[in-house]
Amino acid sequence: MILTVVAVYLSLVTFVGLAGRRLFKGTGEDYFVASRSIGPAVLLLTLVGTNMTAFTMLGLSGEAYNRGVVVFAFVGSSSALLVPFIFYYLGTRCWWLGKRHGYVTQVQLIRDRYRSGALGTLLFVVIVLLMLPYILIGVKGGGDALNAITGGADGGMPPWVGSLAVCVVTFLYVTYGGMRSTSWVNTFQTAVFMTVSAAAFFAILHEFGGVETAMQSLRERHRELVVFDTDPSSRLRLLSYFLIPLCTGAFPHLYAHWLSAKESRTFRTVLVFYPLCFLVVNFPIVILGMVGRLAFEPPLDGPILVKLIVGYTGGLLAGCLAAGVFAAIMSSLDSQSLALGAMFTEDIVRYYGFDDRLSERQQVMFGRIFVAVFLALAFVCSLFADQSIFALGTWSLTGFAGLLPVFAASLYWRRSAKAGAAAAIGAVAGLWAYFFVDSLGVDGPYSIAGSGLLPIAVIVPASAVAMIVVSLLSRPPADTARFFPEN
Amino acid sequence: MKISVYRRPLAALALLAAAFFNPAAWDNDRLLAGIPLNLVYHSGLCVAAALAMWAVVRKAWPDYLDRGE
Numbered sequence: 001m002i003l004t005v006v007a008v009y010l011s012l013v014t015f016v017g018l019a020g021r022r023l024f025k026g027t028g029e030d031y032f033v034a035s036r037s038i039g040p041a042v043l044l045l046t047l048v049g050t051n052m053t054a055f056t057m058l059g060l061s062g063e064a065y066n067r068g069v070v071v072f073a074f075v076g077s078s079s080a081l082l083v084p085f086i087f088y089y090l091g092t093r094c095w096w097l098g099k100r101h102g103y104v105t106q107v108q109l110i111r112d113r114y115r116s117g118a119l120g121t122l123l124f125v126v127i128v129l130l131m132l133p134y135i136l137i138g139v140k141g142g143g144d145a146l147n148a149i150t151g152g153a154d155g156g157m158p159p160w161v162g163s164l165a166v167c168v169v170t171f172l173y174v175t176y177g178g179m180r181s182t183s184w185v186n187t188f189q190t191a192v193f194m195t196v197s198a199a200a201f202f203a204i205l206h207e208f209g210g211v212e213t214a215m216q217s218l219r220e221r222h223r224e225l226v227v228f229d230t231d232p233s234s235r236l237r238l239l240s241y242f243l244i245p246l247c248t249g250a251f252p253h254l255y256a257h258w259l260s261a262k263e264s265r266t267f268r269t270v271l272v273f274y275p276l277c278f279l280v281v282n283f284p285i286v287i288l289g290m291v292g293r294l295a296f297e298p299p300l301d302g303p304i305l306v307k308l309i310v311g312y313t314g315g316l317l318a319g320c321l322a323a324g325v326f327a328a329i330m331s332s333l334d335s336q337s338l339a340l341g342a343m344f345t346e347d348i349v350r351y352y353g354f355d356d357r358l359s360e361r362q363q364v365m366f367g368r369i370f371v372a373v374f375l376a377l378a379f380v381c382s383l384f385a386d387q388s389i390f391a392l393g394t395w396s397l398t399g400f401a402g403l404l405p406v407f408a409a410s411l412y413w414r415r416s417a418k419a420g421a422a423a424a425i426g427a428v429a430g431l432w433a434y435f436f437v438d439s440l441g442v443d444g445p446y447s448i449a450g451s452g453l454l455p456i457a458v459i460v461p462a463s464a465v466a467m468i469v470v471s472l473l474s475r476p477p478a479d480t481a482r483f484f485p486e487n
Numbered sequence: 488m489k490i491s492v493y494r495r496p497l498a499a500l501a502l503l504a505a506a507f508f509n510p511a512a513w514d515n516d517r518l519l520a521g522i523p524l525n526l527v528y529h530s531g532l533c534v535a536a537a538l539a540m541w542a543v544v545r546k547a548w549p550d551y552l553d554r555g556e
Contacts, residue, residue, distance in 0.1 A: 069526045073507070077529040081503045084540045088496060092552055212521030219516055219523075226523040228513035235510075242507065264552035268544040275536035283530060287522075485551030 002150055003157075005319025009192070009326065010169050016188045017173020020181030028363030031178035032104045032342040036095075038183050038260040040269035046183045047087075047257055047270060048277045049190035049331030051079070051248065054141030055393065056328050057197070057285060057321075061305040064289025066298070068225030070234075071289070074241040076282035080275035082245040087274070090249045091258040092267050093411045097483060098259040105339075106255050106407065107347040113410045114418035115477050117351065122425055123406070124347050127252055130399040131340060133392040135374065138333045140382040142166035145325040148306045149318055160383055166329055167379045174334045174341075175368040179260050182334045189327035194280055196324035200309060200317060201284035205291065207312040214291050225290050233452030240447075240454035247400035250407055252343060253335035333375075341370035395436060398456040402428035405464040409471070414480050420471030427466040431459045495547045499539040506532055 029035055038046070053059075056075075063071045094109070103109050106127070111120035146162030173181045208214040219226050228234065248254055261267060285305070292304035295311065309321050345366040350358040358366070406424045409416035435455035439446035447453055507529075517524045 069523045072526055073529050077507065077532045080533040081500070081507060081536045084536060085496060085500050088540070088543060089493070092549070096552055210521070212518070215518050215521045215523060219518065223516050226516050226518075226525070228510075228525055230510065230513050238508070242504070268548070271540040271544055272537055275533045275540065279530055279533035283526075286526070485549070 001315035020177035061289035
């Protein structure tokens, strides 16, 4: 039953993705940003879907099982608060500049804004290095999830089967239809994800006598799960997690989705409904993770959500859960691989190899080749990566958050200079490497000197200070008027 | 475009961030309709963020974005 539901789901995804091909115009702009034609509902759901990963369904419920209700603040409400403001300040401005100057990637914006090819190349390298482990986590997460849902070590599907399925289906619709197919599929997958999490929520809580009965039992047996820790290190950890959504301002795949918006008003719907969508996505998952504590005592031998569904519902819902996990993974993986394909095509091949002259057909061809290469590479690496790869997820987000001051300054500060941007990127790379090496000898969750403060709380301010101080000490580029709206 | 257009949303963001770190209910284990108080509070913050963005797009939408469309 589980495999049948998964097969039906993957067929539907492929069908929706290939349907997007019918409107394909054959140009690079259409392949990478759907000719800037995406409407509000599709943009909203595709942005929500792109920000969901395997962690949203399996990792979040696992964290709620261990830490309790505070996890909703770590991941849910912090994103619901910050991300719409990032879309408002950065998303709309990037869309405006992209439409005005024909940008498709962030590197094009930075090269043009600071008149520096080398700065763009430096940013390109940093973004690709941060993105690769993030992609690998998705591919490996798909394999591990299918393995766990179908029985785990007791005869479950080998992890490479799920990883291969995720890569092949994503490859089909991304290479075939580009951004339009990606957006349509993401919309479908986000709807599937929300439906599955709601169905799991009601079906499982029914087995526990309803949410009120379950939560009263939880409060009596595990009070620590329904309150926040009030010790200083927990406060610093909450502060650190509040900063993590800043990474959305520097993600190349979100940048590409911003540029795909049909008009500025498209963003209005996204801004208003994004926090509500995040509430709908995260609320049931956190509750289910906490309720899992009533049924299973630690240590667990698999994801808590999988154990709840397998233990308390039937094979149909378990199959839907697998589909939901695949939805969360592929809705990020497609956008990430397409964005990297766009960056390699536009920022390296077109910029260096063809002196900025590359036909529309060649752009699409290179984009498809790079998407195929990334997915193949991610699949091969997933065969050899162990569980420690998942720890790189937070590090990847930390690095992207550190790049936010570079983009914010380029968009809003006329006085910002190339040297300032380079210094900020250097500060991010240096501090990131320092903290990463420092974390290698630490067992369990890492924080700076065990204080609860995560590296992101140092890297983001350091990046901002480097950007401001070095810009003020150096000469800004001339003629920046075309990057700013007239008064 | 006036600079103040961009400052008003920052004020809303500051208020929401202050509410996010409000420790008043952190150690409170009450349930509201079966949901832990802290979860209700942070769910309410999500709704408040949506309302804030509704006000932002109505009252602080930059004119230049709509020009030339």
